[in-house]
Amino acid sequence: MSIIEVKNLKKSFGPLEVLKDISINIEKGDIVAILGPSGSGKSTFLRSLIDLEEIDAGDICIEGSYLVKNGVYPSEKEKRKILLKTGMVFQHFNLFPHLNIKKNLMLAPLLAKQDTKENIEALARETLEKVGLSDKMDVMPSTLSGGQKQRVAIARALMLRPDIVLFDEPTSALDPELTGEVLNVIRNLAKEGNTMLIVTHEVGFASEVANKVVFMEDGYIQAVGSPDEVIRNQTNERINAFLNKVK
Amino acid sequence: MSDIASWVSQMLVGCKLTIELFAVTLVFSIPLGLILSFVRTAKCPKNTLGRVLYCCVEWIVSGFILIMRGTPLMLQIFFVYFGLPYVPVIGPYLTFDRFPAGAVAFVLNYGAYYAEIFRGGLLSVDKGQYEASKVLGLTSMQTKFRIVMPQMIRIALPSVANETIILLKDTALVTAIGLSELLKVTTNIVNRTTNISAFAVAAVFYLIFSYILTVIFRKLENKFDF
Ligand SMILES: Nc1ncnc2c1ncn2[C@@H]1O[C@H](COP(=O)(O)OP(=O)(O)OP(=O)(O)O)[C@@H](O)[C@H]1O
Ligand SMILES: [Mg+2]
Numbered sequence: 191m192s193i194i195e196v197k198n199l200k201k202s203f204g205p206l207e208v209l210k211d212i213s214i215n216i217e218k219g220d221i222v223a224i225l226g227p228s229g230s231g232k233s234t235f236l237r238s239l240i241d242l243e244e245i246d247a248g249d250i251c252i253e254g255s256y257l258v259k260n261g262v263y264p265s266e267k268e269k270r271k272i273l274l275k276t277g278m279v280f281q282h283f284n285l286f287p288h289l290n291i292k293k294n295l296m297l298a299p300l301l302a303k304q305d306t307k308e309n310i311e312a313l314a315r316e317t318l319e320k321v322g323l324s325d326k327m328d329v330m331p332s333t334l335s336g337g338q339k340q341r342v343a344i345a346r347a348l349m350l351r352p353d354i355v356l357f358d359e360p361t362s363a364l365d366p367e368l369t370g371e372v373l374n375v376i377r378n379l380a381k382e383g384n385t386m387l388i389v390t391h392e393v394g395f396a397s398e399v400a401n402k403v404v405f406m407e408d409g410y411i412q413a414v415g416s417p418d419e420v421i422r423n424q425t426n427e428r429i430n431a432f433l434n435k436v437k
Numbered sequence: 438m439s440d441i442a443s444w445v446s447q448m449l450v451g452c453k454l455t456i457e458l459f460a461v462t463l464v465f466s467i468p469l470g471l472i473l474s475f476v477r478t479a480k481c482p483k484n485t486l487g488r489v490l491y492c493c494v495e496w497i498v499s500g501f502i503l504i505m506r507g508t509p510l511m512l513q514i515f516f517v518y519f520g521l522p523y524v525p526v527i528g529p530y531l532t533f534d535r536f537p538a539g540a541v542a543f544v545l546n547y548g549a550y551y552a553e554i555f556r557g558g559l560l561s562v563d564k565g566q567y568e569a570s571k572v573l574g575l576t577s578m579q580t581k582f583r584i585v586m587p588q589m590i591r592i593a594l595p596s597v598a599n600e601t602i603i604l605l606k607d608t609a610l611v612t613a614i615g616l617s618e619l620l621k622v623t624t625n626i627v628n629r630t631t632n633i634s635a636f637a638v639a640a641v642f643y644l645i646f647s648y649i650l651t652v653i654f655r656k657l658e659n660k661f662d663f
Contacts, residue, residue, distance in 0.1 A: 242568055270574060273574070
């Protein structure tokens with residue numbers, strides 16, 4: 191069984207058909223890079239997987255449970271249960287500005303009664319260490335650099351021990367010299383066997399880290415395969431034109 | 438000098454009423470404003486019944502705020518005290534004494550103003566905050582109280598401080614229905630003694646209260662500065 195199964199997904203914003211017919215299976219441990227021109231629906235697709243967008247038709251099945259089947263969603267409670275194992279990292283970090291880093295990390299697991307407070311705090315410490323920010327436990331988000339904020343955001347997503355992590359252009363809001371530290375964190379996560387979907391314009395990073403590359407355009411998945419197939423030995427002219435442009 | 442001492446002791450009685458009205462208004466109008474602002478920023482539900490209900494509530498709340506902000510507070514005080522008892526059927530149950538009548542008008546009026554201030558604050562909270570809360574599994578209640586409210590309060594505080602100082606001075610309006618608050622007591626003293634320096638003493642009282650409010654709000658603003 192695939193960890194994520196998407197079948198005939200369709201999504202419009204009013205008259206604008208953004209996702210026309212998307213089907214894809216993602217296996218446990220896959221690192222999927224999603225490439226494509228601006229406006230091709232990459233974010234919309236990723237956001238559909240975690241219920242930030244409601245799709246119009248099709249199925250999304252996560253770890254064997256239907257988040258949506260034939261365009262019909264289950265109850266809020268059911269959805270919440272299915273999505274418990276999916277985390278997301280945003281382009282603009284979306285840290286909670288009124289909470290210090292420790293509280294940013296601990297809030298969700300505390301509210302979900304995931305563990306005792308002591309254990310959650312220990313986990314926060316450990317997770318921050320993993321992203322190289324153990325000295326930032328008690329500072330406010332406003333004092334961090336962009337790269338540090340994004341690493342905290344990744345740590346926050348990991349606190350709920352997700353099986354799947356979605357990244358929507360995690361380095362696009364960063365100065366070029368700060369992207370490296372964030373990509374390194376993601377690279378390390380990839381080695382740990384997490385399932386990850388990463389929308390990115392960093393083609394080099396995608397071909398290095400991903401085992402599966404998806405190219406989206408005009409609301410369809412135009413190509414899917416290994417980095418060798420989709421990036422290095424691409425014969426389709428339009429895809430090559432795009433790859434050359436972002437490189 | 439003993440004159441001033443006797444004025445001050447009379448004025449303190451007026452101050453008590455001013456402060457009571459101020460406090461009652463603050464305690465009730467802020468929660469009222471919060472609730473109204475939540476209603477006005479709520480998203481329309483998808484099912485039909487929810488949508489109808491939503492539209493009705495939305496319409497009532499908008500109408501209420503329009504009336505409260507669009508007519509003079511003085512008129513509203515008169516209406517609650519003199520007008521409500523004449524309302525058919527329920528009128529007899531809406532007969533208030535002077536103080537409760539004034540308080541009801543103030544709470545409704547300031548509730549409407551605070552609601553608009555809070556609504557402005559709610560609208561300026563980034564939608565990424567709601568999305569982050571959702572993907573972290575927070576319920577909508579948890580999101581509202583743990584994430585949105587603290588950020589809304591920071592944005593709203595300067596306007597709330599402003600409005601609250603206006604409230605302090607507006608309390609003088611209840612003179613119109615015969616309540617002896619600070620300014621009324623002062624006017625009485627001036628009329629009796631034909632000495633207008635009592636007004637200066639009243640001004641000092643108002644200034645002291647305003648100053649205290651300013652200090653409190655400055656403290657709050659520092660607390661919500663992140
Ligand atoms: N909430 C929305 N309402 C209306 N249109 C939207 C909404 N969100 C996205 N769109 C439109 O849907 C299309 C796809 O958007 P999407 O953000 O998924 O593209 P993308 O591939 O992520 O692009 P980018 O690389 O620029 O991030 C765009 O034309 C966009 O304008
Ligand atoms: Mg996007």
